[in-house]
Amino acid sequence: MNPCSIAQCLQLSTELDAVSDSARLDIELLLCHVLKKNRTYLFTWPDKTLLPEQTEEFLQFFNRRKSGEPIAHILGQREFWSLPLTVNNSTLIPRPDTELLVELVLELFADDSVQQRSCLDLGTGTGAIVLAVASEKPGWQLVGVDKSADAVALAEKNRSALQFANVQILHSDWFSAIPAQQFDVIVSNPPYIDPQDPHLDQGDVRFEPRSALIADNNGLADIELIVQQSWNYLREQGWLLLEHGYDQGQVVRDLFRARGFVQVETRRDLGGNERVSLGKKGAVS
Numbered sequence: 001m002n003p004c005s006i007a008q009c010l011q012l013s014t015e016l017d018a019v020s021d022s023a024r025l026d027i028e029l030l031l032c033h034v035l036k037k038n039r040t041y042l043f044t045w046p047d048k049t050l051l052p053e054q055t056e057e058f059l060q061f062f063n064r065r066k067s068g069e070p071i072a073h074i075l076g077q078r079e080f081w082s083l084p085l086t087v088n089n090s091t092l093i094p095r096p097d098t099e100l101l102v103e104l105v106l107e108l109f110a111d112d113s114v115q116q117r118s119c120l121d122l123g124t125g126t127g128a129i130v131l132a133v134a135s136e137k138p139g140w141q142l143v144g145v146d147k148s149a150d151a152v153a154l155a156e157k158n159r160s161a162l163q164f165a166n167v168q169i170l171h172s173d174w175f176s177a178i179p180a181q182q183f184d185v186i187v188s189n190p191p192y193i194d195p196q197d198p199h200l201d202q203g204d205v206r207f208e209p210r211s212a213l214i215a216d217n218n219g220l221a222d223i224e225l226i227v228q229q230s231w232n233y234l235r236e237q238g239w240l241l242l243e244h245g246y247d248q249g250q251v252v253r254d255l256f257r258a259r260g261f262v263q264v265e266t267r268r269d270l271g272g273n274e275r276v277s278l279g280k281k282g283a284v285s
Contacts, residue, residue, distance in 0.1 A: 002055075003049050003050050003051065003052050003054075003055045004049070004050060004055055005046065005047050005048060005049050005050070006031060006035075006042050006045060006046050006047070006048050006050070007046040007047060009027060009031055009050070009058060009062075010024070010027055010028070010031070010042070010046070012027060012062060013026070013027045015066060016065060016066060019065070019066060019067075019068045020065070020071075026065055026071050027062070028042055029071060029075065030058060030061045030062060030065065030071070030074070030075075031058065033061070033075050034050070034054050034057050034058045034061070035050070035054065061074050070093055072087045072093045073087065073088065073089060073093070076088065078093055078094050078126075080094035080098075080099065080126075080128040080132060081099055081102055081128070081131075081132035081135065083128075083131055083132060083135060083158075083162060084161075085126045085127070085128055085131070085158050086126070086154065086157055086158055086161070087126055087154075088150075088154060090148060090150035090151050090153075090154055091125035091126055091146070091148060091150070091151040091154060092125050092126070092189075093126075094125075094126055094128040096270060097243075097269040097270055097271070097275055098128065098129065098189050098243060099132070100243075100267060100269055100270075100275055100276050101129055101187050101189065101241055101243055101276055102129060102132040102133055102136075104241055104267060104276060104278060105119070105133055105185055105187060105239075105241065106133075106136055106137075108185070108239055108278075109137075109184075109185075115139040116139050116140065116141065117137065117139075117140045117141075117184040117185070118140065118141050118142070118143075118181075118182075118183045118184050118185075119133055119137075119140055119141075119142045119143070119183060119184065119185045119186070119187065120142075120143050120144075120145070120178070120183045120185075120186045120187070120233065121133075121142070121143070121144040121145070121186075121187050121188065122145060122174055122175075122186065122187070122188035122190065122226060123145070123146055123147075123174075123188055123189060123190050123191075123222075124144030124145060124146050124151070124152075124155050124169065125146060125151050125154075125155065125189075126151075126154055126155060126158055127144050127154070127155030127156075127158045127159055127167075127169065129144075129187055129189065130142050130143070130144035130155075130167055130169075130187075131144075131155075131158060131159060131162055131164060131167060133187075134164045134166055134167045135162075135164070138166060139166075140166060141166055141168075142164075142166060142167045142168070143167070143168045143169075143170060143178070143183075144159075144167065144168070144169050144170070145169070145170045145171070145172035145174070145177070145178065146169075146171070146172070147171070147172065147173040147174070149171055152169055152170070152171045155169045156169045174222075174225060174226065174229065175229050175230075175233060178233065181233070182233055182234060182235040182238065183233055183234060183235065183238060184234075184235055184238050184239070185234075185238060185239045185240075185241070186226075186230045186233060186234060186238070186239070186240050186241070187240075187241045187242075188226055188241075188242050188243070189242075189243040190222040190223055190226060190242065190243070191219070191222050192219045192220070192222070192223060192243070192244045192245050192248060193219050193245065219245060219248065220248065220251065220252075220255075223242060223244060223248070223252060223255065224255060226240075226242065227240070227242070227252075227255045227256060227259050227261075228259060231259055231260065231281060234281045235281070236281055236282075237280060237281060237282075238280070238281045239278060239279070239280050239281075240256070240261065240278065240279055240280075240281070241276055241277070241278040242276065242277055242278070243275060243276050244274075244275070244276070244277060246273035246274060246275065247274075248274075249266040249274030249277060252266070252277040253265075253266060253277055253279075256277060256279040257279075260281070260282060261279030261280060261281060261282065262279065262280050262281075262282040263278075263279060263280045264277065264278070264279040265277070265278060265279075266278075
């Protein structure tokens with residue numbers, strides 16, 4: 001293809017409709033990356049012609065997106081809680097609905113007079129949740145763990161790039177490598193999809209590791225483990241917050257209550273679906 005204008009590139013968005021719900025935005029993000037300009041530039045200079053090498057790079061990116069590859073993997077970055085995070089195919093792409101976990105942690109401690117708290121993020125992946133909380137709570141000590149060595153390396157890369165000295169990233173299969181201690185709050189976005197779920201063959205999840213997506217027992221195995229074991233790692237009055245599937249709210253609340261958690265509730269995500277359940281460790285008798 002000969003060098004094309006910004007406007008001509010933008011017209012290609014119609015070819016992405018089959019693989020993306022945000023085709024126009026995808027094209028804009030690819031162009032911004034290639035041109036090293038912001039989106040305002042695209043609208044201001046639609047007749048600007050790309051250089052031959054820019055056209056070639058754009059078309060390579062475009063074809064990868066057309067094949068279904070996530071835009072975050074193509075660009076190597078995704079923003080979460082206004083933090084620029086490096087992403088790759090070793091773990092999940094951070095999603096806007098997961099910001100609900102961060103919002104709830106901040107809500108729970110909004111009127112807190114204690115400046116130094118501790119937080120554990122289980123299955124940290126890119127480090128999105130733990131780094132977002134750290135950005136709002138510089139006085140806290142936070143730990144993010146993942147059983148994937150590649151994910152640990154990625155989360156540490158993001159921690160280092162953002163220069164959060166109050167965050168430690170560890171290699172651990174859930175609680176297995178965590179030294180005996182107790183936290184004020186434990187958060188997790190664990191695998192919660194049933195291995196037979198047909199959505200696993202659709203959209204971006206096709207390019208994400210199954211180990212970060214699926215769990216046995218209809219997607220509840222890891223949630224059950226975390227609810228059971230987190231009790232011993234929480235201080236009295238400490239909080240556990242878990243992201244889960246849209247149809248798992250009731251069973252997760254039952255698991256919380258069966259373990260002894262109080263003030264159990266479920267909050268809804270941007271789409272109105274039950275997405276995060278939380279509970280407080282009550283007095284130990």
